[in-house]
Amino acid sequence: MNGLRDIFLSCVLALAATVTLTRILEKEPHQPPPDEPVTSTGEITDDNLSLTWGLRQIHAEEAWKNHRGSKDIIVAVIDTGCDIHHPDLAENLWRNPGESGLDENGMPKAANGIDDDDNGFVDDFHGWNFSSNTSDLEDEHGHGTHIAGIIGAHRLNGFGPTGIAPHVSLMILKYFDHDASGKDNLNHTVAAIRYAVNMGADIINYSGGGSMKSAAEEEALNWAASQGVLVVAAAGNEGLNSDFYPFYPADYKLPNILSVAATDRTEGLMNMSNFGVQSVHLAAPGKNIFSTLPNGQYGYMSGTSQATAFVSGVAALLMANDFQLHEPQALIAHLLKHSAARPKLKGKVRSGAMLDAQKALESSDRNLVQLSQDDN
């Protein structure tokens, strides 16, 4: 069904205890997300893991002893754009090889106004803005920059948090525009999915969605499945059982989609997180997550969006560590098998467990082809 659908962006203020998440955009498709991110003013260093409880809970430090990721793994972040100049992100952005280097006139292909790789997009160096149909990836909201940082902020660069995959290539695909209709945002999503697959993304991170199905979106995701692209999708922020109230794209019954619920520091589900023993695969940290924000800043955001990014990060590490796990079904099965069972999650998500990067990495086969990584 190609109708309007509500697009949620999980942006509950971490520091505002009384925030009630409301379904948005269903009646007013142009309505902005409910809250803006909270910007941190504190001094943060990337070895100050007290601020990044989620990394501790999934045992990221231990996982990094196995692998810290590879730029050869491309994660497409389909979201609100990204601060591509953020010092904690810039080096980990994907660079389209067909729009890199100099053209015959000595001009940088990234900004020469020419579609150098003839893929239909002019100067798509780090990705594409499907809202404005330009290469301008500016993130007016902050959500996309936050998600990108959870997946792939730099490690040991002296500031900010560390992404779960400190070495990775982040392909920035902007689909969301405050002023666009829900239908337009959905159409942009479909175009972004197709771009990601065409341009070689290994993983699609989709931290959004809505309650209405879209045949075009399902078809694009099915094509992604046929091309071996993993899709990590947010279970949704409505506090509902997705087995009875499906949320899309997380709940298309496709073999390459991994649906993620959100936990808080107690390792229980956040109240706002959707759940479902049939439809939601596993849980990951989602409350008060510290990450990058536009204009070189940092701050906190909460929701299944953030949990989804945690899973995408671990998936990127796994793919770098073990080529066999490049296949989405194999990776999903591996992640579920090597997760951390939690009593509070039993009967809530299919695995009854939360993400555990250490278990996932240590149980993958390092003797197979392993991608190289940098030293830090």
Ligand SMILES: [Ca+2]
């Ligand atoms: Ca191009």
Ligand SMILES: [Ca+2]
């Ligand atoms: Ca160009």
Ligand SMILES: [Ca+2]
């Ligand atoms: Ca950092």
